[in-house]
Each structure stands twice: as C-alpha cells, then as structure tokens.
Amino acid sequence: MSSPTSSSRTEVMLLDPACTREDAAAVIGRAVVGGYAAVCLPPTLFPLRDAPEDLRLVSVAGYPTGKHHPLIKASEAHMAVVNGAHEVHAVLDTANVVAGDLNAMISEIVTLREAVPYPAVLRVSPGEDGTGGDLDGDRVRVFCRAAVTAGADMVWARTDNDVAAMLEAVAGSTVAVAAPVDRAGVARVRVFADDLGHGI
Template identity: 45%
Template sequence: MAQISRRDVAEMIDHTLLSPDATPADVAALVDEARQLGVYAICVSPSMLPVRAPGLVVATVAGFPSGKHHSLVKGAEARLAVEQGAAEVDMVIDVGAARAGDYNAVLADIIAVREAVGDRAVLKVIIESAALTDEAIVEVCRAAERAGADFVKTSTGFHPAGGASAHAVKLMADTVGGRLGVKASGGIRSAAQAAELITAGATRLGLSRSREVLEGFPS
C-alpha cells in the first residue's frame, strides 16, 4: 500500500449509492462527501437523475441489478440517463446467457446499449464475475470489447455469489490488455482489499465505503 497514495486511489473511485431506499437527501449527502474526498465520480440509480454535482462525473446503472431486462429496455434506460446528465453508464449483462455460453446474446445485449448512448457516455459492462467460470469471464470480456464498451466491471454488489476478487480482476485485465478499463466493485471495504485489486489490474473502483477505504492509504 505504501506505493499507492490516497489521492491516487481517490481519483479512481466511483462513490456509489445504489440502495433501493435512497432518498434525494441521501444523494445530496453523497455528492457532498464525494467533494470532500476528492473522488472521480458519483454513481446513483437512474431514477435519482438529474443530479447537480459540479466538478464530479455522474455515473448511473442500466438493467440493474439483475440484468434480466430486455436489451431495448436497457438501451432506453441508458439513453434517458444520458439525456438527464449521466456521463457514464454501468450496464448489467444477462448473466444467465453468459453462464449458458451464449456469448452472441451477451454481445448483442451490449451492442444495444452502446448504440443507444453512442459516444455520449462511457459504457461499463458489469459481468458478475463471481457467478462465472474463468472461461466465461474471458469470453464476456471479449464480447464487451467487440461491442465497443469502455470498461468491464466485476460486480453489482447485489449478487449472492459475491463481489470483486483479485483473481477475476487479473483475468479481466489480462483479457482486455489495457484496451478497456477494469472496474472492481462489490464488497470492497478496506484499503488492503482495494490495494490488492489495484495491483491485480483494476483501473477504477466502485465503493460505497469510500471514506473508510481511503483512510487506510497514506496521504
């Protein structure tokens, strides 16, 4: 951890609030805390948009958290979010299609969202890595790259199989080879975990406990 500064980590963080019972006051508090911490972005549910957050990137989600939405619905949700000010969209794939080995369906799903937002937003693809085999992780990452995604992302944080792991992050990073970013999210609660994931190849972190994590890094 000594090689990674608090500021470096802060600039990788999407400070996240995706709780289904979040209120506008909670989002306002998230924005205030994000400014205090110096993080890169905030990530909120699409129903909370638009959000006034000068100086911060605003991210949201599509098809969240199950991914079991029709691709056209995901696309419409993403398009509306961008029209309401989101600069980044984290979409959830159909994890069942990936588990079944139907990578063409995964590809088509991602393409639908990519085409819906065009080049107006950064597109991150949530693959639920804890629910997939290594082979499926690799194939889904390849599909995301072919579809024009900007990032692959480990987890929603809501799947019972778990969240981010260093093993999955390394596999994802090795597959995309620096051509896409790699976002680690889900269950990251300490600086030690964050450092392990960054060392494995994460270029962005999705955190709801950003302050807690950052306090473990040297200033």
C-alpha cells in the same frame, strides 16, 4: 471500512431504493470533500442539480440482476445519459454470461452502445456479487471478448478473482477494468456509500 487510498479512481455508489435527492446531494458532497472520481446513483434521481462539473456522474441499467429486456435496459441507460450521466453501469443477462453465449452478449452490448453514445462511457457487468455464481476463466474471457467486440468502454470485475483474468483478457484493447478492489491496472474502484460512514 477505510476509504481507498486511490481516491482519484474511486466511485461512490448509492443505490438504496429508499434514497432521496437529499441523500444523493449528501453523497455528492462527501465525494467532493474526499476527492473521489465519481458517484453512482439510481437513474430516477437524474438530472442531478448542482453537481460539480469535474465529478463523474454514473448511473445503472438492469441493476442488479440483468434480467430486464434489452430494450428496457437500453432505454434506462439512454435516459440517464440524456439527463446528465457521464457513464452507465449496465448489467448483462447473467444467464448468457454463465452460458458463454458470445453472440447474445454482443447483441445486448451493441444495443446498449447505441443507447449510450460517445463520449458517454458504457461499462458492462457480468452480474453483481451473488448473482450467477463465480465465473471461471473461460467465461470471463468470453464476456470480455464480447465487450471489446461490441464497443464497451469498461468491464466490471465482480470479485478479486475476476480482476486478473479480465485485465489479461482486455490487454491490447481500449477497454478498462473496474472492480470492488483497489489493485494495479484497475481504472475504477467502487465503494458503497454506507462504507464511508456519512450517516445516510
């Protein structure tokens, strides 16, 4: 896979359970050389020493299934921010997303927002690829409504099909869209570290 052309919007993700601090340092080095916007690493690797100040540091909470108690998820997110993360990618309980349970999603995002205070960025995901199946337009819109209402900063589109629906759903709000595809309107594009060919 070639590097995305919009490197200034690209986030490099390394979430291999076996990754070490040396692996993280290698990814950070590649991100700096490639001019990438951010790196996303497991919360257990924070704090990250010697990371350049202009590189956004992202961690995860509830990844990848979202099937963690909201307070555990919030604690994971908060510890990442306390230890230097600028952003948190939090996976919501996919069952609530699939059910279109607006109140449950709002409740979870509010809990996460309290744990990730401004200026840290809270990004919420309806689930990762392969979890919960495809979401139809109505469910995407309810998910985005919850994100806007509860104060999230960014929503994660799992697939190319979700991007257009999410961009439409958050139009007029301050919520941005992140996705695994590089297309107009997407604020952040994610690539996996292995796809960069850095040998980790």
